[in-house]
Amino acid sequence: MRPMMMLMGGLLLAGNLVLAMPLRVAANTFRSSEQAEREVRERMAEHLCERGIEPVAAREIVARATGKHPERFVRQVHHFAALFPEIGREKLLAYGASEALRGRSVDLGSYDAVVSALQRLLPSPALDRYERERAVHCVMMNRMAAAA
Numbered sequence: 001m002r003p004m005m006m007l008m009g010g011l012l013l014a015g016n017l018v019l020a021m022p023l024r025v026a027a028n029t030f031r032s033s034e035q036a037e038r039e040v041r042e043r044m045a046e047h048l049c050e051r052g053i054e055p056v057a058a059r060e061i062v063a064r065a066t067g068k069h070p071e072r073f074v075r076q077v078h079h080f081a082a083l084f085p086e087i088g089r090e091k092l093l094a095y096g097a098s099e100a101l102r103g104r105s106v107d108l109g110s111y112d113a114v115v116s117a118l119q120r121l122l123p124s125p126a127l128d129r130y131e132r133e134r135a136v137h138c139v140m141m142n143r144m145a146a147a148a
Contacts, residue, residue, distance in 0.1 A: 037074045040093065041066065047097035065100030067107065072146055076108040079141045080117070083134045087121045095121055109142045111135060 041062050048058035066073040077096070081089040095117055096106040108114050114135045119125040127135070 033071060033074070036078075037070050040074050040077055041070065043090075043093045044097040044100065047094045048101060051097075051101065053101070061100050062097070065096070065104070065106045067105060073106060073108075075145045076142045079138050079145070080108055080114070083138045083141075084118070084121075084131075087118075091121055092117070109139065109146060111139045114138050 041059070044062045044065075045055065045058040048061060049055055053061065063070075073096075077089065077092060080092055081087070099106050108117065115127065115132075118127060118131060118135060122131070
C-alpha cells in the first residue's frame with residue numbers, strides 16, 4: 001500500500017507542476033507585452049524629441065496616434081518588422097513618429113496603410129510581387145490579432 005501511495009503522490013505532484021507552468025508563461029507574456037508597449041511608445045516619443053518636440057508633448061502625440069489600443073499597434077509593429085526585416089523596427093518607429101507628428105493615426109491594419117508605409121520606407125517605391133504578398137500577409141496577421 002505504501003508504494004502505491006508514493007506513486008499516486010508523485011503523479012499528483014507532477015500533474016500540479018505541469019498544470020502550473022502555462023500560468024507562469026502567461027504572466028511573463030503579459031509583463032513582456034506591457035514592456036514592449038512602453039518601449040515602442042518611448043522610442044516613438046524619442047524620435048519626436050529629436051525633431052525638437054518637448055518630451056511631454058511627444059508622449060501625448062504618440063498616445064493620440066496609437067489610439068485606444070496601443071497593444072494592437074505593438075503587435076502590428078512586430079508583425080511588420082518580422083515580415084520586412086530589411087526595413088527594421090527602428091525605421092518603422094521613426095515612420096510612425098513622423099505620421100503621428102502630422103496628426104495621422106498610426107494603424108497598420110489595412111492594406112493601404114501597409115503599402116503606404118512600404119513605399120516610404122523602401123528604397124524603391126514600386127513594390128514587387130513578393131513585397132505585395134508579404135504586405136497582404138502582414139495585414140491578415142494584424143486583422144486576426146485585432147479580432148482575437
